[in-house]
Amino acid sequence: MGAPLVFIDGDQGTTGLQIHERLQGRKDLRLLTLPEQERKDPARRAQAINACDIALLCLPDGPAREAAASIVNPAVRVIDASSAHRTDPQWIYGFPEMSTEQSRRIASARRVSNPGCYPTGAIALLLPLVKAGLLPADHPLAIHAVSGYSGGGRARVDAHEGAGASHAATFQVYGLGLAHKHVPEIQEHAGLAQRPFFLPAYGSFRQGIVLTIPLLLRQLPAGVTADQLQACLQQHYEGAVHVEVMAQKDVQATQHLDPQALNGSNQLRLAVFANPQHGQVLLAAVFDNLGKGASGAAVQNLDLMLQHAA
The missing domain is CATH 3.30.360.10 (Dihydrodipicolinate Reductase; domain 2)
Incomplete structure (x- = not known):
């Protein structure tokens, strides 16, 4: 089985670019990003998100909700960097240090909302x-x-x-x-x-x-x-x-x-x-x-989820 495939949806925004930079050179995962001409194609984005192991949503709230709703593959796990799901009880809040149990919850979660x-x-x-x-x-x-x-x-x-x-x-x-x-x-x-x-x-x-x-x-x-x-x-x-x-x-x-x-x-x-x-x-x-307040926290949560998958 190959390294987990991580799809960054919105990798040209401030947070997405920083996450991409932090993940460059990693051998324990594969990065999937879309070429410029495909980034605004809903069908191509839906295809990419359903083909990955973990998706990182670096999008405004509305598009983040749409991206999450487009997932039909039950194996896909998601980290949403927008504020769309931060008070949604169906999503795990991605602040590992808030309690002794939170890291474990994040590691095993299907849906994680990155803190603001x-x-x-x-x-x-x-x-x-x-x-x-x-x-x-x-x-x-x-x-x-x-x-x-x-x-x-x-x-x-x-x-x-x-x-x-x-x-x-x-x-x-x-x-x-x-x-x-x-x-x-x-x-x-x-x-x-x-x-x-x-x-x-x-x-x-x-x-x-x-x-x-x-x-x-x-x-x-x-x-x-x-x-x-x-x-x-x-x-x-x-x-x-x-x-x-x-x-x-x-x-x-x-x-x-x-x-x-x-x-x-x-x-x-x-x-x-x-x-x-x-x-x-x-x-x-x-x-x-842009670190603990965004991309750094997203990568920290990603690492927890990857460790659980391993």
């Missing part, structure tokens, strides 16, 4: 604290994040790197209707009982994210301290290859957070900053929106 970039940071910070009872599920939460402009897809990349790049905004806050499509995903997978407030922004750098969540200790259960929050995250991610929690001595020595610090990697760095005098805490996550 912003939700990756928010869920990583919030879920362990909610599960441990240190953060009430109904706590009012405000999440702020700044991403590189590649998070806006090809149109925003072109705006910053194309002919009119000199006129591109250096910083833009968006999602002002407070209805960003990532909010339901964050609420569900972080175990929150109510909708968090989420305000995203784009900076004039290509990739990388800093996501922050402020907390007031007086609003948390009695006796909860910043040290307990940090210890909870440390314990939850102990042994995790791709998630690191900053030690307190490193947090205390940190004066700035660089959204580009982990670019090109599949790492996610978490930290708990605190001002004990005022009872204030800041949860923070730094990662590459």
Whole structure:
């Protein structure tokens, strides 16, 4: 039996190109991509997706749903990088580190939904604290994040790197209707009982994210301290290859957070900053929106699924 055949549907988009690059040279799989003239042919795409072992959907939500619906071969397994199926109970959520069982679920799944970039940071910070009872599920939460402009897809990349790049905004806050499509995903997978407030922004750098969540200790259960929050995250991610929690001595020595610090990697760095005098805490996550926030996570999930197939 030959190496598994992996089909990337949408390999010319930002995420698809990055996945293709990460898989180049691999001997344990075969890559199937369609020539340019066939990429928009529904019949040819349906044929390709039904001929592969694992399909990676790097498409907008609508086309991703159509691609998934076109599968008639029961042996085909799918990783969807769009947001189309992230709250669908029939799909396994592709964040391996969210629990001790999640890697196993992903490995054996037929359908995996890759997490969104912003939700990756928010869920990583919030879920362990909610599960441990240190953060009430109904706590009012405000999440702020700044991403590189590649998070806006090809149109925003072109705006910053194309002919009119000199006129591109250096910083833009968006999602002002407070209805960003990532909010339901964050609420569900972080175990929150109510909708968090989420305000995203784009900076004039290509990739990388800093996501922050402020907390007031007086609003948390009695006796909860910043040290307990940090210890909870440390314990939850102990042994995790791709998630690191900053030690307190490193947090205390940190004066700035660089959204580009982990670019090109599949790492996610978490930290708990605190001002004990005022009872204030800041949860923070730094990662590459094209790495752990997209293509790196997809390849991590692919590897889990390939290991199970082997």
